[in-house]
Amino acid sequence: MSRRARGPAGFSPARLGLTLRFKTETRKGARRKGKTDVAGPGMKRVIAALAGFALPAIVAAYLKLAPLGGSLAPLDVLASRIIAIQGRDIAVLALLGLGVILAALAALVFGQSGTKQRRIGTEPLIEPMATWTPEPLAGDAMPGDRIAGLRRRALPDEEPAPAPVEAEPAAPPPPVILIRKPREPGRDWFSDASWLGGLPKLGDAPWPRDAGGVPVPFAAQIDLADLAFAAPGAALPTSGSLAFFLGSGAVIAVPDGEHGFAEPPADLPPAFDEGGQPFPATPGRLSRWFFPFWPVELTPLDLPENLRHHGDLLRETAIEEAMASQLQRVAPLRDHPFYAAGVGAPVEALWWHSVIHLTDQLHEALAACARPIAMQRAALEQKLGALAQLEANPAATADAVEHARQTADYLAEELEETEAQCAALPDMVEALEGFIAGRDPWTQLSPEELDVVADLLSEVHERFGELVRHHVPGSLAQLATLSVRAMVSGPPEALAALPGDVLERINADYRLPPIDQHQIFGLPARRAARSEHDGDILLLQLGYDDMMEWCWAEGGLYQFRIAPQDAAAGNWSAASLTFRDS
Template identity: 45%
Template sequence: MKRWIALVVIIALAGAAAGYVIDAPFAPFATGPWRQTATFLDDATAALVSLVGRGGAIAAPLLVGAVLCGLTLFAARKADGKQDGESLPGPVWRPEASAEEQAAEQNDRSGPDRRSLASSMPDPEDLLVRPVVLVRKARSRSRDWFDDTSWLGGLPKLAGIPWPRDRNGAPLPFAAQIDLARIAAAFPGNPLPGNPLPEAGSLAFFVGTGAVVPVPAGDHEFSRPPAHLPPAYDEGGFPLPRHASRLSHEFFPFWPVEAVSLALPEALRDPHRPGDEPAIEQAMTERLAQRYPLRNGPLTVQEPVERVWWHGALHLANLFHVALDEASLQIDRRESRTDGARDDVELLGADPDTTPLRLEAARRAVDREDARLHACRMQHAALEQVTQAMDEFTRERDPWAPLTSEESTVLQDVLVHVNRDCADLVRHHVPQTLADLAAFSLRAMVSGPPEALAQVSDAELAHINAAYRLANLHQHQIFGPGGSRRAMGEDHRRDVLLLQLAYDDMMEWNWGDMGLYQFWISPEDLANRRWDRASLTFEEG
C-alpha cells in the first residue's frame, strides 16, 4: 500500500511541476507571502528554460518523476524478493492440494464446527499476555540426550510424512520440532480462553523457503535425511550457505528445549494498545533473568588455553584448504589486473598526446600490481606448504582427543605463521588464537555424541549449562510479539507467532545482523489447522 501512495505522490508532483512550467510566470498574480515563493519558482523556471529550452523544461520534471517511480518499484520489488537471497527465506513451500482436499477445504470453511472453532479462538493480540520461551536444556551425562520430544536442530521425526521441499524440488533445512503437549503444559492457570495450539502431536519447522509440518503423536524414529539435502551451515561460519564445501553440515546441532511461559505485568496486558512490543520484550527478559543468566556474548575460552582438541585442529586444516582454494582465484584476479596495467602502459606509450607524467604514473601502477601479485604468489606457496603439513599432522587423529602440550605448541606456531605470512589469504578464514579453536570445539562437544561430551570437563559443562542456555539477544519463542518490530507492527499485527528462531551461536544459528526467523499464521488458519498457510519471514534483530 505504501509503495502505491509513494507512486501517486511522485506522479502528482511531477505533473504539477510540468504544469507550472507551462503556465509560468505566476508571481504577477500572487499576493502576500506567496508572491516571494512564486518569484523564486518563476526565476528557477526561467533558468531551466534558458538551459534546455521550453520543451525540455516541461519534460524534465516528468522524466525525473518517471525515474523516481522506477526506483520506487525496483526498491519494492527488491524488498519483496529479499527472500530469494542467500540467507533469507523465499515464499513458503505449499504442497498442491488434490481435488478431494480442495473439496474438503471448502466444506471445512463453511461447516459449523470449523466456524465455531474459529470463533472460539483467542484474539491473536491476547497471546501477548503469555509468550512461551524455548530454553535449551542443560546437558547431562546421565540421560539420553536424543530422547526428548521438543528440540532444535538435528533431524526431524516425521512419522513417514514426506520431507518438505521448495518450489524447485530441493529439500528444506530442518530447524525445530516442538511437542504440542509440552506447550499445553506451559499454560496451567492461563487467564486467556486457552492455548490455541493442538494439545497432541508436534509441529516440525523447516527454514529455507519455509514449511510447517504437523506430525501425529507417537514414538517415532528420526527421519533419514533425503538425498541432495542442501547444507544447513558451514562449521565456524554461517548458516544456509549457497554452496556446499568441506566445512558444510547437512543439519544443525541437536539441542532439546523446555517450554517456559512468561506471564506479563498487568500494565502490558492491553492487547489493543500498539507500541508496547519493546516493553513486552524487556519484561520477558527481566523474568527470564530471574531463572537463567542472560547471555553477554558468544561462548569464549579464556587465555591461557588449558586444552585444545583434535577436532579444532582438523577444523583448522579444513579452513586452510578453503583459503587455498580461494587463493587461486585471488591470484587469477591479480594476474588480470597486472596484465591490464601493462596494457595501459602500451596504449599510453603509443599515444603521442600522452604526457610523461601520465606515462610514469601508469608504469608505477604496473610496479604496484606486480608487487602485489608477487606477494600473493609467495603467500600461496607458503599456504600450500602449511596445508600439506597440517594434513599430515592431523591424519587419523581422534577428533575428541585432546592435544598434548607439545602438540598444542605446534598448533599455536602454525596459527602465528599463517596469520603473519599468509595474512591476505587467510584473513577471513582462520582464527587468531587457540582459544577460538577451543571454543569452537566446546560448542560441538557439548551438544554432540556421548564420546564427545566425555571430553568436556565437569567445570566446563557446568559453566555452559549455567550461562549459555539462552539465545544471544532475542529468544526462541512461541506467541507474543517476537523480536521483530516491523513484522509485528505492520505485516503480521493480526497474526499469531508460531515460532521465532533467534541468533544463537550454540546452535550455529549465526543469522545475519543478529536476525530472526519467524513463522506466522492467521487466527483463521490456526483454527482450521492449515499449517501449510504459515508464512516465514526474516527480520534483522
C-alpha cells in the same frame, strides 16, 4: 356458600369488593386533596404582587404631596432632597416602576412554589395496583390452578429479562520461551519431545521441498502437549507435534505416536559451515548438513493479562521490560557470543578437533587459490593496458606515465607473491595432515603440542596471509571456541572430553541466545515486523544463536506466523516465514 362460589380459601368476592372500594375512595380523596391544594398558591401570588407594589406606591404618593409638615417634617427634608435631585414627577414615576418590578418578581417566586405544590399534591398517595376481575373458572380446574391464575392477574407484569452480556474474549496465551536444556553427562540427549536442530521426526510425512524441488533445512520440532501444558487454552492442537523448516518455510504437523528420526534426503543442501555462515552456496570440507541438536524447555512467562495484548509503543515497551525481568529469574540473559577464553587470556586447553578444523580450513584456502590469482592477474592486465595507452599518448605527462608504471609493477609483484603462496601452501597442508593423522578429535593436546599448534597458526598467517585471511581463525581462542561448541552439543564421547568447569559455565550462562529469544506466542521481536502480521499467531521465533550455529546474517531472526482461523483448521500450509535483520 359452596367452595366454588366462595373462590379460593380465605378470599371471598365480598371481601375483595370491600378492598377495591376502599382503594378507589382513597384515590378519589387523594385527587380532591390535590385540587384543594392548588387554589392556595394562586391567591398567595396576588397578595405577594400587591404587597410588592404597595410600598413603592405609598412612597410615590408621599413625594407627590410633600411637604406635609407636622410629625412628618423629617421625611419632608428627605423628600425635598430627592425632588431637588430627580424632580418630583420623575421620582414618582421611578417609584411606581419599581413597584411594578417588585410585584412581578413576587408573583414569579410564589408561582414556582405553587407549581411544586401542585405536582406534589396531584400525585396518588397509594401506588396503583392491577385490578382483579373475577372470571368463572373451568369446572375441572384445581385449586392450585385457580391460585396461580389469581397471582398472574393480581401481580404487575414482570420486567423483561436482561439481554445476555457477551463474554469478553479470552486473553491471548502468554509468551513461551524456548530455553536450551543444560547438557548433563549420562543423560539421553535425544529422547526429548521438543528440540532445536538435528533431524526431525516426521512419521509418514515426506521431507518438505521448496518450489524448485530442493529440500529445505530443518530447524525445530515442538511437542504440542508440552506447549498446551505451558500455555493452556492456546488455539492450537494439544497432541502431536509441529516440525519447522527454514528456506522457503514449511510447517509439518506430525501425529502423536512413536516416530524415529527422518532419513535426510540425499540432495539436502548443507545447513552451515563450521566456523562459517549458515546455508553455504556450495558444500565443502567444513559443511555440516544439520544444525546442532539441542532439547528445549518450554517456559511460559506469567505476564498479566493487560500485558498480553500489544499494539501501541508504550504497552510494547512495558511488555518487553516485563518479559526480560521474568526471564532473568529463569536463565541469565546475555549480550555476547560464547568464547572459550576471555579477551587476552591464554588458552589452556585445545583439542585435536581444533587442529583438524585448522587443516580443513587450509584445504578450503588451497581450493580457493585460483580465485585471488585470477582477480590479481585481471587487475594487472588492465593496468598494463592503461600504461600502454599513456605511453602512446603524446599529451600524457611524465608523472602520469611513471605513476601508472609503478602501479603495474606493484600489481605484478603482488601476483607473483600470491602465486608463490599457492605453490607453497600444499606443503603446509601436507605437514598438517601428517600431524593430525590418527588423532582422536576429542583428545586434549599436551602442552608441547599446544605450543606447536600456536607456532603453526602464527606461521600460516604470516606466510599465507592473503590466501587464508577469510578462512583460518586468527587465534587459538577462536579454535578452542569452535571445538567447545561442537563438544557441548555433540555425541557423548565429545561431551565427556569437555572440562567440567567449561560445561558448568555454559549451562549457567549460555542457554539463551544473545539477541532475540526463541519464542512461541506473545510479542514478537523487531517492531517493524509486528504491524505486517497484526492478529496472527507467532508460531515460532528463532533468534541469532551461536551455540546453535545460527549465525543469521546481520544478527537477524526468523519468524513463523499463522492466522488464527488457519491454526484452528489445521491449515499449516498457510503459515508464513519471514526473516528480519537488525
